[in-house]
Amino acid sequence: GAVVSQHPSWVICKSGTSVKIECRSLDFQATTMFWYRQFPKQSLMLMATSNEGSKATYEQGVEKDKFLINHASLTLSTLTVTSAHPEDSSFYICSARSGTGRGDSYEQYFGPGTRLTVT
Amino acid sequence: AQRVTQPEKLLSVFKGAPVELKCNYSYSGSPELFWYVQYSRQRLQLLLRHISRESIKGFTADLNKGETSFHLKKPFAQEEDSAMYYCALRGTSYGKLTFGQGTILTVHP
Numbered sequence: 001g002a003v004v005s006q007h008p009s010w011v012i013c014k015s016g017t018s019v020k021i022e023c024r025s026l027d028f029q030a031t032t033m034f035w036y037r038q039f040p041k042q043s044l045m046l047m048a049t050s051n052e053g054s055k056a057t058y059e060q061g062v063e064k065d066k067f068l069i070n071h072a073s074l075t076l077s078t079l080t081v082t083s084a085h086p087e088d089s090s091f092y093i094c095s096a097r098s099g100t101g102r103g104d105s106y107e108q109y110f111g112p113g114t115r116l117t118v119t
Numbered sequence: 120a121q122r123v124t125q126p127e128k129l130l131s132v133f134k135g136a137p138v139e140l141k142c143n144y145s146y147s148g149s150p151e152l153f154w155y156v157q158y159s160r161q162r163l164q165l166l167l168r169h170i171s172r173e174s175i176k177g178f179t180a181d182l183n184k185g186e187t188s189f190h191l192k193k194p195f196a197q198e199e200d201s202a203m204y205y206c207a208l209r210g211t212s213y214g215k216l217t218f219g220q221g222t223i224l225t226v227h228p
Contacts (some may be wrong), residue, residue, distance in 0.1 A: 019179065034216075041128075041203070041223065042221065043205065043219060043220045043221055044163070044205070044218045046215055046216070046217075047217060058134045068146070089165065093162075093163065095216075107165060108165075108216060109165040110162050110164065111162060112161075112162040113162065
């Protein structure tokens with residue numbers, strides 16, 4: 001199956017600083033990438049959907065100026081948490097989909113997640 | 120609006136016992152339903168989808184449109200089935216996935 005990687009897997013930052021999380025599709029071109037937030041033993045909450053080369057679509061209640069998403073290429077999307085605060089501490093998961101119209105291209109492949117801790 | 124409900128947050132069974140993880144959904148059209156599994160310290164992965172009508176690792180799930188349910192079943196649970204299971208819904212092939220709250224399945228020896 002297709003592989004999605006995330007970097008870093010774990011990051012600690014101080015309150016007020018910004019942190020960038022990368023999501024890469026390793027063996028396919030991802031026309032669409034999704035960013036989720038997961039609280040311990042809870043559901044995945046979709047934050048935003050990004051299509052390559054266009055602005056991300058944010059879910060209701062998600063601050064676009066705080067969670068900056070860039071999908072500049074077909075294999076890379078980044079999520080930048082700006083001016084992070086302790087309440088932003090969470091597990092962030094990205095997912096990628098190729099959408100070429102062939103076979104299981106509509107399937108979403110998930111990254112391993114990034115644990116963000118803001119002190 | 121689309122919504123997925125998994126009423127059981129925790130489910131414990133003994134090895135060899137049947138297991139059923141419940142999932143109900145709300146959607147006005149004809150959705151695609153999925154079950155995802157997340158083993159300890161691993162990423163989320165697709166277990167099965169209703170359109171495939173397949174059995175994966177002994178698990179099956181039937182879409183019941185009348186009851187708007189998509190329960191996951193396995194006749195004989197194994198210890199390695201212990202994981203977090205998420206039911207998910209997608210309105211269209213290009214639509215976004217909506218996840219249920221998840222059910223933690225623990226299979227005791």
